[in-house]
Amino acid sequence: xxxxxxxxxxxxxxxxxxxxxxxxxxxxxxxxxxxxxxxxxxxxxxxxxxxxxxxxxxxxxxxxxxxxxxxxxxxxxxxxxxxxxxxxxxxxxxxxxxxxxxxxxxxxxxxxxxxxxxxxxxxxxxxxxxxxxxxxxxxxxxxxxxxxxxxxxxxxxxxxxxxxxxxxxxxxxxxxxxxxxxxxxxxxxxxxxxxxxxxxxxxxxxxxxxxxxxxxxxxxxxxxxxxxxxxxxxxxxxxxxxxxxxxxxxxxxxxxxxxxxxxxxxxxxxxxxxxxxxxxxxxxxxxxxxxxxxxxxxxxxxxxxxxxxxxxxxxxxxxxxxxxxxxxxxxxxxxxxxxxxxx
Numbered sequence: 001x002x003x004x005x006x007x008x009x010x011x012x013x014x015x016x017x018x019x020x021x022x023x024x025x026x027x028x029x030x031x032x033x034x035x036x037x038x039x040x041x042x043x044x045x046x047x048x049x050x051x052x053x054x055x056x057x058x059x060x061x062x063x064x065x066x067x068x069x070x071x072x073x074x075x076x077x078x079x080x081x082x083x084x085x086x087x088x089x090x091x092x093x094x095x096x097x098x099x100x101x102x103x104x105x106x107x108x109x110x111x112x113x114x115x116x117x118x119x120x121x122x123x124x125x126x127x128x129x130x131x132x133x134x135x136x137x138x139x140x141x142x143x144x145x146x147x148x149x150x151x152x153x154x155x156x157x158x159x160x161x162x163x164x165x166x167x168x169x170x171x172x173x174x175x176x177x178x179x180x181x182x183x184x185x186x187x188x189x190x191x192x193x194x195x196x197x198x199x200x201x202x203x204x205x206x207x208x209x210x211x212x213x214x215x216x217x218x219x220x221x222x223x224x225x226x227x228x229x230x231x232x233x234x235x236x237x238x239x240x241x242x243x244x245x246x247x248x249x250x251x252x253x254x255x256x257x258x259x260x261x262x263x264x265x266x267x268x269x270x271x272x273x274x275x276x277x278x279x280x281x282x283x284x285x286x287x288x289x290x291x292x293x294x295x296x297x298x299x300x301x302x303x304x305x306x307x308x309x310x311x312x313x314x315x316x317x318x319x320x321x322x323x324x325x326x327x328x329x330x331x332x333x334x335x336x337x338x339x340x341x342x343x
Contacts, residue, residue, distance in 0.1 A: 052109050059103035065089055066096035066104070118159065122151055126159045137166075176254065179271035181280065184215040187245040187338060192284035193236065193252050195227065196292065200301040208296070208306070209235040212287050216338075217323050218243070218331040219287055219314060223306040229262040236266060244335070253281060290317075 061082065068078045069089065079086040095104050125147075129140045137157045144151055160166045184190040196208040207227040211220045220239040224231050240247055249269045252258035263270050273280035295313040299306055319332045326334050 052106075054106065059105050062092045062104035063096065063101060066092045067101055069093050070096075070101065118151065118155055122149060123159055125149065126151075126156055127163050127165070130160055130163075130165050174260075176272045178274070179269075181251070181271065182249050184213075187213055187216050187218075187335065188243075188247050190214040190249050190251060191247045192281055193232070193250060193258070194281060194284040194288060195255060195257060196288050196296070198296065198301060206301060206303055206306075207231075208291075208310075210284060210288055210291065211236070211239045212284050213243075213245075213331075214283050216331045216334050217283075217326055218318050218335065219291075221291060221310050221314060223303045223310065225303055227257050229257055229259055229265075232257045232262050233265055251281070 065078050065082050065084075066089075068081070069075060070093075073081075075086045075089050075093075079089045082089070092104060096102075122144075125144065126140060129143050130137075133139065133143070137153065137160050140160070141151070141153045141156045144156070157166070182190050191211060191213050193209065193211050196210060197205050198208065199205045206223055206225055208221055208223045209227075209232065212218070220242065222235055222238065224235075236247075236250070247268055249271065250266060251271050251273060252262075253273050254275070258272075278285070291313070295309060296306070299309055317331075319330055322328045322330060
């Protein structure tokens with residue numbers, strides 16, 4: 001087989017221009033003086049330069065090549081210097097003229113379309129249903145099937161996710177080990193704490209920390225201008241000082257005001273409510289709603305006014321308001337019965 005035939009065969013097999021391989025072959029079999037950039041090239045290196053690359057240095061290489069052409073060097077000379085085709089250099093120069101002579105980024109090789117991709121009408125219908133009912137992908141999928149639109153559940157999930165409509169778990173949420181929930185058999189055996197956020201402006205708010213003893217339904221609340229773990233500890237100590245019994249178990253949600261620093265310094269048994277189990281905090285959440293409906297909604301967003309009215313309302317709530325959960329008694333009545341039974 002002649003040299004010319006072998007050269008054409010390799011060129012057809014590897015999709016490398018025949019002239020380029022001729023130069024490589026000449027370098028190996030003659031003492032011809034050629035460009036320094038070509039002396040270290042091999043077939044493998046030429047192929048790798050033609051293929052798509054993720055080399056982090058390539059954006060700078062493209063920029064430098066375009067700058068050489070800008071300074072007056074010929075396209076073919078620059079192409080030989082960098083080991084690529086003149087057409088590639090021309091494309092780099094055109095991109096540099098658009099974005100400026102900065103590193104030219106490597107574009108993604110991901111295709112724009114897929115032969116099995118969903119029709120635009122189906123995608124629009126998935127998004128419309130998700131926005132309309134605000135339910136999970138399973139419910140959206142069922143609605144599509146009822147409308148006669150056949151699509152897989154995973155396709156619905158991917159579409160919802162790509163349009164930013166899927167609610168995902170925050171990566172900043174820390175794992176909290178499970179602690180069994182004690183049965184409230186006496187005052188202080190389980191105390192729940194939560195926070196109410198009241199907006200005072202477009203980006204400003206005040207905070208009301210609330211507390212309830214699950215057994216007695218005795219409550220405490222106070223308004224603050226700032227919310228952090230130190231505020232939560234201060235609130236808990238104030239509530240316990242005004243109480244006639246000790247707090248044995250504290251239960252909170254996973255809010256930032258009840259983080260690791262709070263748990264280490266509270267010096268009490270502590271448990272977090274289970275994620276996805278809203279009934280764990282049912283008592284404090286119901287008190288929050290009652291407090292807002294009967295007191296907070298009628299007050300201006302002023303901390304001093306709110307704390308003054310909270311003191312009056314909590315006296316009414318703990319001493320006079322009848323609770324169906326404790327057989328239509330006031331919390332103070334149940335507390336009195338507990339002390340009479342003890343002593």
